[in-house]
Amino acid sequence: MLMKKLFFSFFISTLSPFIITASPSLEIIPIKALIIGPESTSITRLTNLKEAVEILNKSLLKENKKIELKGEFFTGTHEDFRRRFILAFESQQAEDILLIGHEDISRLASQGFLADLTPYLKNDPKNFKDFFPSLWDSVKYKNKIYGIPQDTEVRMFYYRKDVLKALGWPDSKINAFPSEVEKGKITLFDIVKIAVEAQNKGLVKWGIYHRPTPGSNFFHFITSFQGVFEDQKNNHLVIDQKALLAVFNFFYELVHVQKVMPKEMIDLGWEVMDRAIPHKEILFNITGGSWNKMEYIKDQGMSEKDFNEKVGFCLIPSGIKGGKPTTLSHPLVYIVNNKSLQKNIIFKLLMKATDPDHDIKHAFASSHLAVRKSTSKMPSYQKDPFLTKATQFLKYTCFIPNHIDTVFFQNMLFEAIRSVESGRLSPQQALEQFTAEMKKMSGKKEILVK
Structure with a gap:
């Protein structure tokens, strides 16, 4: 399809509608994200991030802080995308957040490019346990977790x-x-x-x-x-x-x-x-x-x-x-640049972008499968005949090696x-x-x- 040969960018500045003028002491938290489609139906991989920023900003503004997200949605091939983000990491120009195939984690983590998310997940057991356990295996390198599952499929x-x-x-x-x-x-x-x-x-x-x-x-x-x-x-x-x-x-x-x-x-x-x-x-x-x-x-x-x-x-x-x-199954996963200065806020952002409400929104929009147990139990998810049957296929699935x-x-x-x-x-x-x-x-x- 022609869209797969194109890529387009979304530059998203998430602003609260009730702010007329910025306070002189308002702390801007810039975050850059590079997100792979490649299919246009998976635009929710980026828009869910945008919505998560809007939600987090409501609480951050009480602390005189605000996230500004600059996001890019890439619809070229996975091969072109891989070349781009590897070059960006090697030149220390990579974004704070990237969405990649899980199989690239080992290469990036072995070179120290990725933030180890294990400590953050240990401090958030409720969210950690809500993801399907096998998905955590897909984002591990040397027993450490380097990614947050965004979606999966069969x-x-x-x-x-x-x-x-x-x-x-x-x-x-x-x-x-x-x-x-x-x-x-x-x-x-x-x-x-x-x-x-x-x-x-x-x-x-x-x-x-x-x-x-x-x-x-x-x-x-x-x-x-x-x-x-x-x-x-x-x-x-x-x-x-x-x-x-x-x-x-x-x-x-x-x-x-x-x-x-x-x-x-x-x-x-x-x-x-x-x-x-x-x-x-x-x-x-x-x-x-x-x-x-x-x-x-x-x-x-x-x-x-x-x-x-x-x-x-x-x-x-x-x-x-x-x-x-x-x-x-080939999970796509959010990763965090180890050079980022905003790891704690980014982790919160990714948990919000993959919460059940956003998880199910992406599933319906793109016919990918839920990554959270609570999403799979939602009545609307269970009533969808395609997603229900495709989910049953998971008992036969495997992952390509990390x-x-x-x-x-x-x-x-x-x-x-x-x-x-x-x-x-x-x-x-x-x-x-x-x-x-x-x-x-x-x-x-x-x-x-x-």
């Missing part, structure tokens, strides 16, 4: 129910599809067969698409083939050669054998990818996430009714008959898949190149080859 397959109907499926079979995936009765290769049939009958342009850029989605294909990508006990990345070869063979099958996905998939771009499901150009999006629902509605013009009637979603099927399905080389692993995995799809490398050659690159990158750091 990865999923999206598919067109009306296309399945056109294939002759009765409603009972269509409605049972997600549970059949969950039971391991439908595998990745069954998905391919269904996609081939729909494509051959001219019901869709292509049977299957996947995201055109690197991302954590590709990790869940490793677990689909009963593989692993980390040794959590020792914090080592793992090259599971058997599972990786199965992954590369799967993508080879999609493009070169069944021809159900274009070999130039990587070059199609987000604009093509984002419109494919809502405009019925494909049957399956195999790298979807819960946030896509609101993108389909707000950005692609689907109504809620059309989405519910025509679009289905399910867990990531196993690659093996009878195997467990999988999914993956490891310094995770991003490199992710990028090399994507490049290997791209090489297979383009025909430049065979699956076996892709595995050998991936393994060699990872070993080279790891240097003296241990990486396990399984």
Whole structure:
């Protein structure tokens, strides 16, 4: 989508409406924030901060203090965003608050760029206990907490129910599809067969698409083939050669054998990818996430009714008959610059920006999932069929590793898949190149080859 190639800034000065002139002794507390979207539907990641400032300022003004927030909302790619904030930290120009993917914490914390939030959370046990415990694991580095979870999600397959109907499926079979995936009765290769049939009958342009850029989605294909990508006990990345070869063979099958996905998939771009499901150009999006629902509605013009009637979603099927399905969650988290002079106030600000009222506002606006237990118990959250079902997927979820080389692993995995799809490398050659690159990158750091 075009918005993903743009970025725009919001410069927010939060002022109380009843202040006419500033007191000479009023202490201004400047705070800068850099927030990633990238999807426009997640603007609440910034606007929730703005609202939190307004609330805090009501009490701070009694002390003759006022926060002024200058915030920027970035809608470019995660890769561009990562390059930007790493350069900013290295040049000591980073903002006070940033919203990043949790996998970057280890790299930043290991260099001393991030404030350790553990002491603040120990002094605020009520808020700490309200977050889902597993989310704290996603923001830890060497047993210290360096981030506040802002949202989470689950990865999923999206598919067109009306296309399945056109294939002759009765409603009972269509409605049972997600549970059949969950039971391991439908595998990745069954998905391919269904996609081939729909494509051959001219019901869709292509049977299957996947995201055109690197991302954590590709990790869940490793677990689909009963593989692993980390040794959590020792914090080592793992090259599971058997599972990786199965992954590369799967993508080879999609493009070169069944021809159900274009070999130039990587070059199609987000604009093509984002419109494919809502405009019925494909049957399956195999790298979807819960946030896509609101993108389909707000950005692609689907109504809620059309989405519910025509679009289905399910867990990531196993690659093996009878195997467990999988999914993956990628929390985005607020981090605090260790150089900031306002850590105490920033912590209070982040707790307010992620409180249940703001948590649920973001969930409804962007179809991300709640990070707090109390939010998930709200009647309005529990009555939402999409969020309720997506939340149930969390029992199958995992996180990508909090490891310094995770991003490199992710990028090399994507490049290997791209090489297979383009025909430049065979699956076996892709595995050998991936393994060699990872070993080279790891240097003296241990990486396990399984």
